Amino acid sequence: MSLLEHTGRQALSVDAGEIVSVLGAPGSGKSHLALELAFLARPRDGEVLFRGANPLARGRGRQTQRPRQVTMLVQNAEEQLFARTVFDDVAFGPRHLLLDDAEIERRVLEALVAVRLDPAVVRDRSPFALSGGERRRVALAGVLAMEPEVLILDEPTSNLDPRTRADFIELLHPLRGRAAIVWFTANAVEASQASRIYVLQDGETHEVKSGGELMHDWRRLAAAGIDLPAVYELAGALERRGATLTEAASPSEMREAIVRDWRVRRDR
Amino acid sequence: MIGETPRLLTFQAGDSVLHRLDPRTKLLATFAVVAAALMASLPLGMIVAYAMGACIGLGAVHLLPQLWRVLRPLLVLIALFGVLITIVTPGHAIIHIAFIVPTTDGLLLAIRLGLQSLLIIYTTSLLSISTPPLAIADSLQWAFGWLERVRVPVRDVIAMVAIGLTFVPLLIEEAQKVIAAQRARGADLTMNALLEEDSMGALMIPLLLANLRRGEELAESMEARLYNTGRRTALHQYHFRRIDAYAAAIVLAFLVAVAVVSFVL
């Protein structure tokens, strides 16, 4: 039994300690799938099970309690900040868990540290005085402070400039120790860093066991409009001209395949 | 629950009779319906006025079920107000329940106001479903443009309204996103919780901020495209056609009928 599971055509599952990524081109329905997994939208097909049970099965129309152990960082999460101080914003979630002040304090500070913000420096500042990247970290801290079992990330690095993006990715990976992570992205390299990868295409998911296996299938990914490293663009252009390239499990292997192919043709 | 963006009263492209009418005709017809609703007597005048509404509805029959779904909750609201008015209006008492005294005058007033509101809302909804906001704005401009000569800022006010209408779907989408984001971290955004100051801020502040910023950028973008720097022309000129003449004639006939029925009979 998985920790969180989606049945239906867009099947996927995640277990404690894992990072699972969902790779899909813009417009493939990632955001809606993310909402379904977070119990914020009704699944169009199948159901979503948390620890094997569907919490939305009971109750009709009345707002049923979605499991608070499943949280989500929405796209451009920095836009959801609203409180007077960073502390208050991060504490917003835990306060809804009806914890006592000491526990809330502990969680907020701990969450800020986890996102590499110095609590002493930021706690009393207004969230709006921070940079975009910092604000997104505050939003992430707000979600981590809930101490969730599952953390869903909807394109966590979108709209960040390259430097901020790299920093953010670096702080996301260690989080797998705290919660199971489902990482939605449109970028193949980002997706390949997960332990398991689901490719979302034509309304269906297709599981891929590793980054290498993912890159093997680069032609299909390119056809789906997924962001791939430049070397695959060249590979595609070469194959359209009749070159035959050997299989490759990574961008660098692909580059070597291109070199080898050229040498073979040159020597003929 | 997040669903599809509700297609409330936003414009939907289509090919009904209403869609084919010149927007100015539709605007004038709307004014006529409002006038009819306001002067209609109970019960005969109101019946004719509703017949007028029904006839207009015939111009876009396929839109009616959708319209009904959207207006249904409004009926509840109107009914509630009706009850309030019945109780509050002084006059000939119907019955005494503790200190609550519904009156016949109140009841009549409630019925009249309710029927008027319903008819007006129905008609304006048909107008906005079948007419792009910009066309409505242009028609309003045509109808009230002369006020510019007496320093009334008609054009600016209309532009503001038109742009506001354009943004309704986007605002709804954004509200849904903020709600999802806050719920994703445990916020409870039911009516009860919203009345608690904390949660209200979680919903309103991100929306307000985003839209204030957007307002500024929109103004910049319009300025950047030289809005208000000279005489404006229009891509599509509006032309009255035969279908408009027929529609106008029908509406006028109904209006006269309502007047006659209400004041003479």
Place this chain on the structure above:
Amino acid sequence: MIEVDDIFYRYPGSGEDALRGVSLRVEPEAVIGIVGPNGSGKSTVSRLMKGLLLPTAGVVRVDGIDSRTESLEVRRRVGLVFQNPNSQIVNTVVEYEVAFGPENLGLPSPEIGERVAIALAAVGLEGHEASECHSLSMADKQRVAIASVLAMHPRYLILDEPTAWLEPVARRRLLTEVVRWTRTRGVGLVLVTHRMDEAQICDRLYGMLDGRIEMEGTPEEVLLDERARARLALSVPEAYELTRELHAAGLPVAPGEPLEQVAEALCPF
């Protein structure tokens, strides 16, 4: 030509200058890139070149016209497409939105129709005249925003992160079309970006950091400087790195060559 001479700009109510002594040039028909991290002042410079803001010190001249004395004329000549299409689109229908600019210019109806059609074709949205703007994807909205400025036939065009919302495949196509548009009409193009692949098609790059121009040079010069790239928060120029590695491996590839050309060179039909 757009001449920006040593401008300073401070936003009202701000404690410090957003721009400190920025100078640059945009020639007609040139493709200029302004790169740098968020907050470096790129968007502010765009607004100053467009005449939406006036410098607190220094001069902005477009074709010799000073933006402080004749900002309207400057705004007429310079087109600017902002980053977020949701903050630009004011009309419900695509056709009306693209016609908005020409209508403001007081052009006759038939000409407006023509300009709209051509602009939509340039961004790849022909046939979408009747579509509803807010039900389009972000990518298409961005195309609409660009088309609405193209339809005004500006003499200079500034695009702020023009492909931010586009799908990877569509990025190059849009940029190629826009560059073709500007080159055939002798329009000066400015791309404000932090994407290396966009920066690469420029004739000249200005790198901005903290309100100043940190470096100026051809894309190759900036690309070779790894430290500059890191400071300016530019993405790894993957395609460039690839061509360099292939070149180093002995293949007949010049570093910086466009990949289609590389494919042609390696595998001629």
